[in-house]
Amino acid sequence: MKKVLMPLVMVALLALVPYLGVAFGKLDYLFGVVIPYAAVAILLLGILFRMVDWLRRPVPFRIPTTCGQEKSLDWVRQDKLESPSTPWQAALRVLSEVLLFRSLFRNTKAELHGGPKLAYGSDKWLWLGGLAFHWSLLVVVLRHSRFFFEEPPMPLQVLENMDRFLDVTVPALYLSGLVALAAATFLVLRRFRDEKVRIISLPADFFPLFLIIGIVIAGISMRYFDKVNVMPVKALTLGLAGFSLDAPSPIGSLFYVHLFLVCVLFVYFPFSKLMHMGGIFLSPTRNLPNNSREKRHVNPWNPDIKFRTYAEYEDEFREKMKKAGLPVEKQ
Numbered sequence: 001m002k003k004v005l006m007p008l009v010m011v012a013l014l015a016l017v018p019y020l021g022v023a024f025g026k027l028d029y030l031f032g033v034v035i036p037y038a039a040v041a042i043l044l045l046g047i048l049f050r051m052v053d054w055l056r057r058p059v060p061f062r063i064p065t066t067c068g069q070e071k072s073l074d075w076v077r078q079d080k081l082e083s084p085s086t087p088w089q090a091a092l093r094v095l096s097e098v099l100l101f102r103s104l105f106r107n108t109k110a111e112l113h114g115g116p117k118l119a120y121g122s123d124k125w126l127w128l129g130g131l132a133f134h135w136s137l138l139v140v141v142l143r144h145s146r147f148f149f150e151e152p153p154m155p156l157q158v159l160e161n162m163d164r165f166l167d168v169t170v171p172a173l174y175l176s177g178l179v180a181l182a183a184a185t186f187l188v189l190r191r192f193r194d195e196k197v198r199i200i201s202l203p204a205d206f207f208p209l210f211l212i213i214g215i216v217i218a219g220i221s222m223r224y225f226d227k228v229n230v231m232p233v234k235a236l237t238l239g240l241a242g243f244s245l246d247a248p249s250p251i252g253s254l255f256y257v258h259l260f261l262v263c264v265l266f267v268y269f270p271f272s273k274l275m276h277m278g279g280i281f282l283s284p285t286r287n288l289p290n291n292s293r294e295k296r297h298v299n300p301w302n303p304d305i306k307f308r309t310y311a312e313y314e315d316e317f318r319e320k321m322k323k324a325g326l327p328v329e330k331q
């Protein structure tokens with residue numbers, strides 16, 4: 001229970017800091033300008049540092065996975081996506097992973113039934129929940145571009161219109177916000193439901209989920225309930241995008257809760273498991289073509305060993321070998 005409560009309390013306390021700071025301490029400048037700039041700088045430098053660190057790790061050999069037929073003889077049909085043999089095919093495998101979570105689709109569950117009998121079965125819920133969570137968050141974040149552009153680019157406007165097609169509230173309901181909240185809640189509950197998942201779950205698994213739920217709840221409250229005036233928000237965000245240091249006009253404290261939790265997420269991101277967002281592109285089992293039969297991969301940092309062939313050996317010891325009655329290849 002501690003590993004759930006601790007991150008939950010942490011997120012609640014983190015939400016309280018800007019709320020009190022702005023409502024009672026008049027710290028708008030700190031929470032509206034200083035902290036956002038610092039958080040974005042830490043996010044960008046942190047991601048750069050982690051990615052460069054990973055990129056420098058040597059990957060001398062291919063790591064074929066056994067899900068599909070490797071390129072072989074002409075009459076054996078190759079599975080180009082599961083076992084790619086060219087960089088383009090490998091890029092498609094990475095993309096299918098990033099966009100569709102392909103390997104998660106193969107997720108299985110193991111259950112003990114009366115007997116006792118161990119039964120394995122397919123489990124698509126995590127795939128579906130994960131997909132809904134990531135895609136809806138992406139849509140929410142892309143939609144937020146309207147705060148950072150005077151006029152968002154055309155594709156983003158189309159996306160926004162599609163997201164609000166269910167025009168049932170004032171202001172119009174964005175489906176992606178609701179889906180993000182539902183999917184994040186599902187991902188939390190999934191960690192409680194199955195005791196095996198419960199045991200391996202850590203505070204670091206709950207914290208980012210609670211943080212994102214906190215951000216989404218603050219956002220939804222701001223839009224539909226405690227309605228925030230978006231004009232000063234837009235003035236602030238346009239200023240931030242243009243590296244301005246001007247103080248923000250008064251905006252409700254709830255906005256600063258939303259923004260501060262986003263800043264916490266940015267600072268936390270590079271040092272946490274959330275870096276899987278960048279790591280997936282560097283995953284050797286996904287991004288390396290399986291061409292080990294076609295091409296010999298030699299470890300580039302092998303020591304330069306001087307090999308001695310059998311012929312050279314025999315040349316040196318031929319006479320001694322003959323004397324000892326050992327067979328030789330060359331007389």
Ligand code: HEM
Nearest residue numbers: 140144174176177215216219220222223230233237259262
């Ligand atoms: C990880 C980043 C973020 C997430 C996940 C997020 C999420 C959300 C969600 C779910 C909503 C509810 C309405 C909707 O669905 O659009 C919302 C509203 C809002 N967010 Fe964010 N947000 C993020 C970053 C930001 C940032 C950086 C700002 C500004 C600096 C911001 C400002 C606002 C404002 C002003 C609203 C109210 C919008 C309205 O009244 O139409 N958000 N946010």
